[in-house]
Amino acid sequence: xxxxxxxxxxxxxxxxxxxxxxxxxxxxxxxxxxxxxxxxxxxxxxxxxxxxxxxxxxxxxxxxxxxxxxxxxxxxxxxxxxxxxxxxxxxxxxxxxxxxxxxxxxxxxxx
Numbered sequence: 107x108x109x110x111x112x113x114x115x116x117x118x119x120x121x122x123x124x125x126x127x128x129x130x131x132x133x134x135x136x137x138x139x140x141x142x143x144x145x146x147x148x149x150x151x152x153x154x155x156x157x158x159x160x161x162x163x164x165x166x167x168x169x170x171x172x173x174x175x176x177x178x179x180x181x182x183x184x185x186x187x188x189x190x191x192x193x194x195x196x197x198x199x200x201x202x203x204x205x206x207x208x209x210x211x212x213x214x215x216x217x
Contacts, residue, residue, distance in 0.1 A: 108140050114150040121154035121165055128166045128209045129154070130202050133188070135173025135181060142179060144187035151191045167192070168206050170199040 113131075120126045133143050140146070151167050158165035169188055173181045185195045196202040 108138070110140060110143060110146045110150075114146065117147075117150050117154050118157065121157045122161075124161065124163065126158075126165065127163075128168060128206045130199075130206045131167065131169040131193070132199050132202075133169055133171045133173075133184060135171065135177040135179040135184060137178065139173075139177075139179065142184075144179075144184045144191075148187050148191035148193075151188070151193055155192060166194065166209055168194045168196060168202045168209075170196050170202040172199070 117129060117131075120129055131147065133147065135143070147169075154167065155165050171181055171185050171188070173179065173184070175181050188195050194202075194205065196205055
């Protein structure tokens with residue numbers, strides 16, 4: 107949860123896959139977690155969406171942020187930074203998974 111390097115590499119790998127329509131991220135805050143995960147994930151999501159766009163596809167990234175505003179990272183601040191990177195932030199990981207399923211089941215997921 108501290109080093110996002112592997113997560114970012116996998117995000118970009120999946121973004122290059124023409125069968126991937128949506129990517130779900132779980133962002134966990136608190137002590138022992140990355141001090142500012144959105145500062146690394148936001149640019150990576152922008153790059154992933156650009157890669158998909160260059161291939162003529164739309165890539166949707168959905169996330170949940172687990173934590174509170176009392177965490178060192180600040181839940182509201184992290185959610186806002188992810189939203190600025192065009193991530194759809196859901197209130198829970200269950201909601202994020204449901205949304206991803208609906209996207210895949212929709213016409214978008216069949217392109």
